Amino acid sequence: MEKKELHYIKSFAEYVDQFIKMLIDYSPKLITAVIILFIGLYAIRLINRLVRKIMVKRELDLTLSNFLADSLLWAMRFLLFITFISKLGIETSSFVAILGAIGLAVGLSLQGSLSNLAGGVLIILFKPFKVGDSIEAQNVAGTVSEIQIFVTKLVTGNNQTIFIPNGILSNGVITNFSLGKNRRANLLFNVSYDTNIKTAKEIVMKVMESHPKVLKTPEPAVVVNLLTDSAIQLAIRPWSKNADFTEVSSDVLEQTKQAFDDAGIAIQPFTKDSSK
Numbered sequence: 203m204e205k206k207e208l209h210y211i212k213s214f215a216e217y218v219d220q221f222i223k224m225l226i227d228y229s230p231k232l233i234t235a236v237i238i239l240f241i242g243l244y245a246i247r248l249i250n251r252l253v254r255k256i257m258v259k260r261e262l263d264l265t266l267s268n269f270l271a272d273s274l275l276w277a278m279r280f281l282l283f284i285t286f287i288s289k290l291g292i293e294t295s296s297f298v299a300i301l302g303a304i305g306l307a308v309g310l311s312l313q314g315s316l317s318n319l320a321g322g323v324l325i326i327l328f329k330p331f332k333v334g335d336s337i338e339a340q341n342v343a344g345t346v347s348e349i350q351i352f353v354t355k356l357v358t359g360n361n362q363t364i365f366i367p368n369g370i371l372s373n374g375v376i377t378n379f380s381l382g383k384n385r386r387a388n389l390l391f392n393v394s395y396d397t398n399i400k401t402a403k404e405i406v407m408k409v410m411e412s413h414p415k416v417l418k419t420p421e422p423a424v425v426v427n428l429l430t431d432s433a434i435q436l437a438i439r440p441w442s443k444n445a446d447f448t449e450v451s452s453d454v455l456e457q458t459k460q461a462f463d464d465a466g467i468a469i470q471p472f473t474k475d476s477s478k
Contacts, residue, residue, distance in 0.1 A: 235289035242282040250275050269326055269351065318352040321368030325349060330372075335380035336444065340366055359448075379444060384417060386441050387451045391458065392433035392470040399426065399434065405465055409457045410440045415450050417441040433470035 250271060257267035326349065331337050335346050337356070342364050344356035353365040379385060393402055403424045410422040420441045427437035438458065442450040462469055 231289060231291055235286050238289055239282065239286050242278075242285070246275065246278045246282065249278065269323070315352060317369035318367045321370070321372035322349070322351040322353075324372045325354070325368055330376050331378045331380070335378055337379065338377040339371055339374055342366065379447075383443065384420070384441050385444050385447045386420070386439055387447065387454070389438040389440075389451060389455055389458075390427060391436045391438060391462075392430070393436060393462070394468040394470055395432075395434060397434060397467050401465070402434075402436065402462070402467055405461045405467070406436065406438050406458055409461055410438070410454060413440070413450065413453060413457070415442055415446040416454070417443070 253274060254267065254271050257271065325331075331346055333346050333349060337343070337346060342356060342358070344358040344362075344364060346354060347357045347363070348355040351368070353367055354371055356364045356366060358364060391406075406424040407422070410416045410424075416422055417440075422438075422440040424436055424438050426434060428435040438454060440450055440454050459469065
């Protein structure tokens with residue numbers, strides 16, 4: 203019994219000696235790797251701050267600058283991690299191969315997300331719109347509140363927040379109402395065939411010319427848009443600044459209706475062709 207205990211004690215002591223010897227032999231690599239890790243993290247933080255300051259000084263788009271800075275940050279962290287494990291003596295070639303296989307599997311399972319990521323990059327780089335622009339896309343109209351990597355956030359006129367995936371957004375038709383300073387409305391009125399067209403047009407022009415937010419240049423216009431079976435369709439086209447578009451459209455419609463009533467001009471209801 204005593205011999206077995208002595209054997210176990212001797213074996214344990216040998217294991218401890220081997221562990222201490224291995225730790226002493228391995229400690230330079232471990233210390234070097236830890237030093238590289240801490241210095242690398244500190245350097246990455248400094249570089250990231252410097253890059254962000256340079257982008258701010260160059261007045262780069264905020265969304266693009268954040269995306270580029272974050273991408274650079276993670277790329278540097280990945281390189282630091284590879285350097286760290288190589289200093290520990292771990293074979294990096296097999297490790298990189300494993301990471302590649304994992305990346306391929308993740309990529310195949312996240313094709314839709316990668317498409318949205320690519321769409322986000324395209325939107326950020328080519329800038330078909332920016333934060334604050336009023337756009338219409340995918341049958342949704344609103345103001346861009348945020349451009350994220352995977353989705354774009356729109357706030358509609360009734361304060362609903364809508365998320366549109368960047369993949370379909372970058373490949374679809376986008377109407378940007380904010381690229382030009384001014385915007386033209388196209389308001390339609392149906393009036394009776396008994397109406398004197400010249401008189402009706404003069405009334406509409408007077409309404410638009412008297413409105414303080416209807417621009418003089420480009421000039422407003424009113425034209426005969428269509429002759430239907432039951433009415434003359436007038437197209438009223440006032441120009442306004444983008445910020446005043448909704449107000450001008452509403453005011454011109456209301457004031458034109460009131461002016462037509464005062465002049466005894468009958469407004470015909472819009473009707474659909476029942477034969478279709």
